[in-house]
Amino acid sequence: MLKINNLPPIFTVAFPVLKQLEQAGYEAYFVGGSIRDLILNRPIHDIDIATSAYPEEVKRLFPKTIDTGIKHGTVTVLNDGASYEITTFRTESGYQDFRRPDHVTFVQNLAEDLKRRDFTINALAMNRAGEVIDLFNGLGDLQKHLIKAVGDPMKRFHEDALRMMRAVRFMSQLNFDLESQTKEAVSDLHQLLSKISVERIRDEFVKMGTGINSRDAFKIFLQTKLSESVPDFAGKSDLLAIYPKLKFNPSMETSLWSIIIILLKISDDQIARFMRDWKNSNAMTEKVRKIVTLFDLISEKSPSDLELFNAGKDVLLNTIDVAHILGQPINSEALVDRYTALPIKSMSELAVDGQFLIANGIKPGPKLGQILNEIKQKVISGELANSKDDIQDYLQQIE
Numbered sequence: 385m386l387k388i389n390n391l392p393p394i395f396t397v398a399f400p401v402l403k404q405l406e407q408a409g410y411e412a413y414f415v416g417g418s419i420r421d422l423i424l425n426r427p428i429h430d431i432d433i434a435t436s437a438y439p440e441e442v443k444r445l446f447p448k449t450i451d452t453g454i455k456h457g458t459v460t461v462l463n464d465g466a467s468y469e470i471t472t473f474r475t476e477s478g479y480q481d482f483r484r485p486d487h488v489t490f491v492q493n494l495a496e497d498l499k500r501r502d503f504t505i506n507a508l509a510m511n512r513a514g515e516v517i518d519l520f521n522g523l524g525d526l527q528k529h530l531i532k533a534v535g536d537p538m539k540r541f542h543e544d545a546l547r548m549m550r551a552v553r554f555m556s557q558l559n560f561d562l563e564s565q566t567k568e569a570v571s572d573l574h575q576l577l578s579k580i581s582v583e584r585i586r587d588e589f590v591k592m593g594t595g596i597n598s599r600d601a602f603k604i605f606l607q608t609k610l611s612e613s614v615p616d617f618a619g620k621s622d623l624l625a626i627y628p629k630l631k632f633n634p635s636m637e638t639s640l641w642s643i644i645i646i647l648l649k650i651s652d653d654q655i656a657r658f659m660r661d662w663k664n665s666n667a668m669t670e671k672v673r674k675i676v677t678l679f680d681l682i683s684e685k686s687p688s689d690l691e692l693f694n695a696g697k698d699v700l701l702n703t704i705d706v707a708h709i710l711g712q713p714i715n716s717e718a719l720v721d722r723y724t725a726l727p728i729k730s731m732s733e734l735a736v737d738g739q740f741l742i743a744n745g746i747k748p749g750p751k752l753g754q755i756l757n758e759i760k761q762k763v764i765s766g767e768l769a770n771s772k773d774d775i776q777d778y779l780q781q782i783e
């Protein structure tokens with residue numbers, strides 16, 4: 385049995401929680417992603433605990449708890465400034481619509497609980513002594529860099545079809561391969577994905593697309609036809625086939641969406657609809673639209689100073705990232721230099737404002753906005769210096 389000595393603090397601070405459960409006569413283990421990430425030496429973001437205690441018993445044992453998913457057996461325990469999801473050993477039964485079940489069956493032992501988990505590398509448990517419980521050779525698969533379903537992959541994907549997206553997501557994040565039978569099951573069952581909410585599919589898609597090896601994962605995403613069961617991708621595999629040939633793996637979500645939109649040749653007036661289909665936020669949509677717009681400008685010709693100003697630094701840098709990933713030859717240094725040399729980077733840097741125009745005899749109204757806009761444009765293009773005096777002279781001229 386693998387025994388891990390010197391557990392990192394994120395685990396050791398949780399010892400009292402496990403101990404308390406054990407002293408009350410229950411079993412308790414660390415389970416799931418945290419053990420996988422510990423062994424892979426990856427950053428650990430949260431610790432999940434599985435226990436034989438029922439949720440009501442967990443709530444009785446700890447002063448500060450939150451009913452996170454009490455129906456599913458999960459209680460969040462707050463202890464010593466940290467929080468833990470404590471889930472009663474369970475098996476999922478009564479799957480309707482291939483989504484997460486609305487009711488679960490609690491089981492008596494850890495083995496029954498681990499059996500219903502998605503992949504062998506996620507079905508590891510560890511006790512307080514650092515001993516790893518590995519009933520499905522998850523350690524072997526970690527070593528072989530394999531994503532492999534626990535037991536019968538068809539059953540696991542029928543239980544929760546999202547697991548098929550999780551498979552390609554972990555491939556990308558961990559740079560692992562997909563075990564052949566598991567892959568076959570994804571190919572057979574990809575259509576079940578249409579039963580899953582778009583939000584959950586999107587979250588996994590973004591994790592895949594921003595993982596360290598999204599290009600190879602995307603290949604499998606296409607090969608297994610998972611791509612045919614997500615919003616707006618059906619029938620587009622020829623366009624999406626460019627993704628695995630990208631120069632680099634995207635690391636930002638904004639870059640990912642921009643690249644997908646560019647590959648799918650989605651026109652400007654369809655970007656909002658596409659982003660809505662994927663249930664993306666308005667803020668994400670706006671940013672992506674700006675990036676795609678600037679990318680088109682940069683690819684065709686050189687953007688004007690005004691266009692660079694309108695884009696802003698963040699969007700410019702993000703667009704350069706996108707061009708870099710797509711292998712689009714652009715002179716990024718020159719673009720950044722031109723941006724840096726802009727006389728103003730935002731309206732607040734303009735030497736005058738509406739009040740100034742009013743003080744100089746311009747009447748409030750639409751005309752004022754128009755004049756202010758003209759001043760902005762002339763300052764950006766260098767026709768007019770960004771100083772009160774020069775702008776005052778200009779105002780006198782146009783009267």
Ligand SMILES: Nc1ccn([C@@H]2O[C@H](COP(=O)(O)OP(=O)(O)OP(=O)(O)O)[C@@H](O)[C@H]2O)c(=O)n1
Binds near residue numbers: 416503546
């Ligand atoms: N559809 C799912 C989702 C989760 N799990 C199990 O629940 C654990 C925790 O789930 P989650 O936090 O979603 O995934 P992690 O593996 O912890 O990955 P991440 O690092 O993204 O949190 C998983 O390890 C796995 O054992 C599962 O079997 N099937």
Ligand SMILES: [Mg+2]
Binds near residue numbers: 416417418430
């Ligand atoms: Mg997790």
